[in-house]
Amino acid sequence: MRTYQMKTAETKHDWYIVDAAGHRLGTLAVRIAKALSGKHKPTWTPHIDDGDFVVVINADKVELGGNKWLQKIYYRHSGYMGGLKTETAQEVREKHPERLIERAVRGMLATNRMRDVHLTRLKVYTGSTHEHDAQKPEPLA
Numbered sequence: 001m002r003t004y005q006m007k008t009a010e011t012k013h014d015w016y017i018v019d020a021a022g023h024r025l026g027t028l029a030v031r032i033a034k035a036l037s038g039k040h041k042p043t044w045t046p047h048i049d050d051g052d053f054v055v056v057i058n059a060d061k062v063e064l065g066g067n068k069w070l071q072k073i074y075y076r077h078s079g080y081m082g083g084l085k086t087e088t089a090q091e092v093r094e095k096h097p098e099r100l101i102e103r104a105v106r107g108m109l110a111t112n113r114m115r116d117v118h119l120t121r122l123k124v125y126t127g128s129t130h131e132h133d134a135q136k137p138e139p140l141a
Helices: 025-037 089-095 098-108 114-119
Strands: 015-019 053-057 073-077 084-088 122-124
Touching (some): 015 025, 025 098, 025 114, 089 098, 098 122
Parallel strands (some): 053 122
Antiparallel strands (some): 073 084
């Protein structure tokens, strides 16, 4: 019996919606990363982009456990001498709350050529409204 390999033309990208209010950042990022990469489908193939679109609403209401709002530090470097910038999770939430989810999901995806392709299907909004009603997104189980 031969193993079936999915073709790119046979893929179908569904739309899912996730309400981040009251959910922990890590467990939410795992669920979103699985949907973006298509690993929740029985037809998942590693080299085929079979992932789905995921719309995240209420990104500003995501939760972190314990003192992580003050202890978790995000680093970025400008590329110049002395260009290391640090921000706590609370500072990131105040300025750009959608970046918390984007960065957590990026860390959950596989580090290969498909990661940037999968991340283009992630749509994150701070409020409860989004502009993808026409696609009729279903709640992500």
